Amino acid sequence: MIGVVGKLGRRRLEYEVVKRLVGPLLTEVESARARVKSFRKRGHQPKGPFGPPLESARKLKELMTRHYLEGRYADGAVPVAWVTSGFPVEVLRPLGFHAVYPENHAALCAVQRVVPHLSEAIEQQGYSRDLCSYPRADLGSVVLQETPVGRLPRPDLLCCCTNICQTTLYWYRALAAHFHVPLVLVDPPFVYGEAKPHHREYVRDQLEELLDVAGKVAGRRATMDEIVEVTRLAREGTLLWGECLAESRNRPAPWTGIDGFFHIAPIVALRGKPECNAYYRQLRDELRHRVDKGIGGIRDERHRLLWDNLPIWFDVRGTATLLAERGFNFVCTSYTNAWAEAGSRIDPADPLGSAVIAYTDIILNQDLGKRYATLARLAEEYTCDGAVLHSDRSCKPYSIGQLDLKQRLAKDLGIKVMVLEADHGDPRAYAVEQGHGRLTAFMESFA
Amino acid sequence: MANEPVAIGVDVGSTTCKVVVIDGDGAILDHRVEPTHPRIEQQTTRLIGELSATLGRALPVGATGYGRQRVFGATRVLTEITCHARGAFCRVGRAAVLVDMGGQDTKIIRVGDDGAVGDFAMNDKCAAGTGRFLEVILGRLQVPFDEVWLHVSRADHGIAVSSTCTVFAESEVISLVAEGQELDGILRGLHESLAKRVASLAGALPPDASVVMSGGVALNAAMVRALSSALRREVRVLPEPQLVGALGAALSVR
Numbered sequence: 001m002i003g004v005v006g007k008l009g010r011r012r013l014e015y016e017v018v019k020r021l022v023g024p025l026l027t028e029v030e031s032a033r034a035r036v037k038s039f040r041k042r043g044h045q046p047k048g049p050f051g052p053p054l055e056s057a058r059k060l061k062e063l064m065t066r067h068y069l070e071g072r073y074a075d076g077a078v079p080v081a082w083v084t085s086g087f088p089v090e091v092l093r094p095l096g097f098h099a100v101y102p103e104n105h106a107a108l109c110a111v112q113r114v115v116p117h118l119s120e121a122i123e124q125q126g127y128s129r130d131l132c133s134y135p136r137a138d139l140g141s142v143v144l145q146e147t148p149v150g151r152l153p154r155p156d157l158l159c160c161c162t163n164i165c166q167t168t169l170y171w172y173r174a175l176a177a178h179f180h181v182p183l184v185l186v187d188p189p190f191v192y193g194e195a196k197p198h199h200r201e202y203v204r205d206q207l208e209e210l211l212d213v214a215g216k217v218a219g220r221r222a223t224m225d226e227i228v229e230v231t232r233l234a235r236e237g238t239l240l241w242g243e244c245l246a247e248s249r250n251r252p253a254p255w256t257g258i259d260g261f262f263h264i265a266p267i268v269a270l271r272g273k274p275e276c277n278a279y280y281r282q283l284r285d286e287l288r289h290r291v292d293k294g295i296g297g298i299r300d301e302r303h304r305l306l307w308d309n310l311p312i313w314f315d316v317r318g319t320a321t322l323l324a325e326r327g328f329n330f331v332c333t334s335y336t337n338a339w340a341e342a343g344s345r346i347d348p349a350d351p352l353g354s355a356v357i358a359y360t361d362i363i364l365n366q367d368l369g370k371r372y373a374t375l376a377r378l379a380e381e382y383t384c385d386g387a388v389l390h391s392d393r394s395c396k397p398y399s400i401g402q403l404d405l406k407q408r409l410a411k412d413l414g415i416k417v418m419v420l421e422a423d424h425g426d427p428r429a430y431a432v433e434q435g436h437g438r439l440t441a442f443m444e445s446f447a
Numbered sequence: 448m449a450n451e452p453v454a455i456g457v458d459v460g461s462t463t464c465k466v467v468v469i470d471g472d473g474a475i476l477d478h479r480v481e482p483t484h485p486r487i488e489q490q491t492t493r494l495i496g497e498l499s500a501t502l503g504r505a506l507p508v509g510a511t512g513y514g515r516q517r518v519f520g521a522t523r524v525l526t527e528i529t530c531h532a533r534g535a536f537c538r539v540g541r542a543a544v545l546v547d548m549g550g551q552d553t554k555i556i557r558v559g560d561d562g563a564v565g566d567f568a569m570n571d572k573c574a575a576g577t578g579r580f581l582e583v584i585l586g587r588l589q590v591p592f593d594e595v596w597l598h599v600s601r602a603d604h605g606i607a608v609s610s611t612c613t614v615f616a617e618s619e620v621i622s623l624v625a626e627g628q629e630l631d632g633i634l635r636g637l638h639e640s641l642a643k644r645v646a647s648l649a650g651a652l653p654p655d656a657s658v659v660m661s662g663g664v665a666l667n668a669a670m671v672r673a674l675s676s677a678l679r680r681e682v683r684v685l686p687e688p689q690l691v692g693a694l695g696a697a698l699s700v701r
Contacts, residue, residue, distance in 0.1 A: 403650075410566070418567075434552070437513070438569060441528035445564040 015077030049324035074098035075153035094226030095218035110313035133425030135171035240280035242340030252296030257330025302327030456697025459514030462550030509696035530695030536562030548664035599669035605636035642673035661691035
């Protein structure tokens with residue numbers, strides 16, 4: 001017993017040292033290096049089609065680096081939960097859980113272009129290449145014990161919410177079988193029109209159960225005051241994120257939709273934490289400053305596009321550059337917007353009741369009519385003259401119905417719309433040359 | 448100005464490289480067609496040089512096709528979708544739905560009243576439904592291209608070839624041959640299967656939409672007939688269909 005307590009104590013000590021000393025110290029060193037680099041480059045105008053880089057990008061890197069660094073020392077020190085992106089994490093935060101987001105991690109793997117390597121490991125065990133590249137990357141990472149972030153902490157609890165897709169359930173079941181830890185499921189019914197009272201009751205019952213399970217794993221139950229405070233922070237964070245996105249309603253948009261894909265990381269992985277909100281406050285202020293100064297995300301914004309679905313993570317920069325060189329910018333994306341939509345629905349006065357609504361009424365859990373309404377509203381609010389619907393081989397729920405959406409958007413709004421077939425994580429499922437050729441032809445049609 | 452050469456268009460396709468010289472009205476005065484060489488820069492420079500030498504002067508060059516970035520000295524570089532639309536519009540002079548079946552991909556392009564691209568759809572990245580698909584299967588059956596029509600026209604009915612994946616279809620055709628099925632029927636079925644795939648790519652066409660065809664596959668009369676049947680309307684093959692992309696490229700620098 002003493003040995004276990006001693007081991008736990010040592011892990012906790014390591015975790016706290018990393019969190020309170022090493023992380024901030026590394027951040028300071030990195031920040032100082034960046035300042036020196038920036039000083040050396042003073043007066044130097046960046047080349048290429050993009051506007052000046054966002055100052056906040058450095059802060060984003062620091063924030064996420066610290067998050068993953070802390071994660072390396074989290075297991076054995078604090079309870080660890082692996083959580084799907086659309087999971088009501090507000091329930092876990094008060095209990096001191098370190099939340100790992102496998103989707104966020106898989107996206108990082110995709111940006112680093114290591115998905116094929118990780119995926120092959122799991123394909124050899126019989127997993128189909130037709131599965132979403134996120135679970136393939138993460139399960140491959142677990143099997144190989146390889147990750148670009150150094151190390152992911154072993155989970156004590158797996159938290160799956162199927163409001164984004166059903167694949168998550170099977171993915172998390174595989175994780176549960178591997179780690180031999182409890183899996184808690186929140187399963188909001190798919191919403192046609194409006195969620196019915198019995199739907200909400202059903203989800204609420206699951207949240208109550210989640211409180212019990214999470215409390216048992218953490219060793220104590222969260223108080224309502226604690227949940228209210230985290231809910232308040234989560235609401236504030238999502239609203240701040242929404243304000244950042246809304247700055248792109250200006251012409252020129254002060255950043256690119258591609259920037260948005262990267263700056264989404266804190267609202268996914270750190271939602272409900274003060275540092276998340278501090279970051280978005282800084283980003284919003286910087287974007288407002290750029291708007292005031294007329295600084296655009298790209299130098300010569302001539303056309304404004306809407307992007308639907310996840311990004312092509314491994315070709316984000318290539319796609320953005322191809323477009324920016326011709327004066328096209330993705331000024332809004334349904335994906336980044338999804339993380340801002342929930343903000344208005346979360347209510348600290350009724351944390352669980354509002355969480356039921358916020359986590360049930362999300363874009364991927366709604367019928368096609370609502371998805372169309374969201375896209376049409378975004379296209380109008382951000383004055384888009386075109387839209388690219390990414391038919392994502394990995395994300396069928398997001399891609400289904402896009403041909404109908406394309407026709408309706410083109411007909412109702414009079415904008416040009418194209419469907420681009422690609423994949424969010426696996427470069428083996430995307431022919432870059434053909435994809436870029438189609439995007440180029442699409443842009444030529446604006447002439 | 449008629450008969451006065453004004454521009455050169457180069458279309459570097461996956462199978463063939465096409466170069467045309469046009470006059471101010473878009474008439475093709477001279478052209479070259481060769482199998483695409485891996486060293487695209489050298490091939491296109493040589494072809495442009497030959498035509499320029501014949502003309503006695505250099506002309507502006509428009510480039511298109513998958514190898515368009517490798518055409519040295521091109522005044523303008525555009526995708527084949529835009530160029531095929533421009534070339535087709537020059538030929539028909541009104542809105543149309545263009546089916547371009549090339550070596551690497553098949554495109555359905557809705558050309559507007561002004562000749563601009565209204566919308567387009569293309570096959571997925573695999574070779575299903577492309578000229579390359581036909582090339583592979585005809586090669587396996589040892590049927591020369593110019594004999595295809597003869598075989599297909601002799602068949603009473605098509606023997607269904609359900610797969611349009613080049614690899615699977617090749618296996619399927621081998622099985623049909625092994626079963627003793629008639630070559631003529633297999634070839635007809637193959638074309639019908641391909642045409643259905645193109646028709647599904649085209650989606651629902653307005654009843655009055657006229658359909659025109661470009662690309663090397665348009666030279667295959669069996670494919671044109673199968674496509675007309677699948678789309679339930681006449682498919683008009685543009686003059687010199689293989690050169691339509693190069694024509695569009697030349698028009699862009701006219």
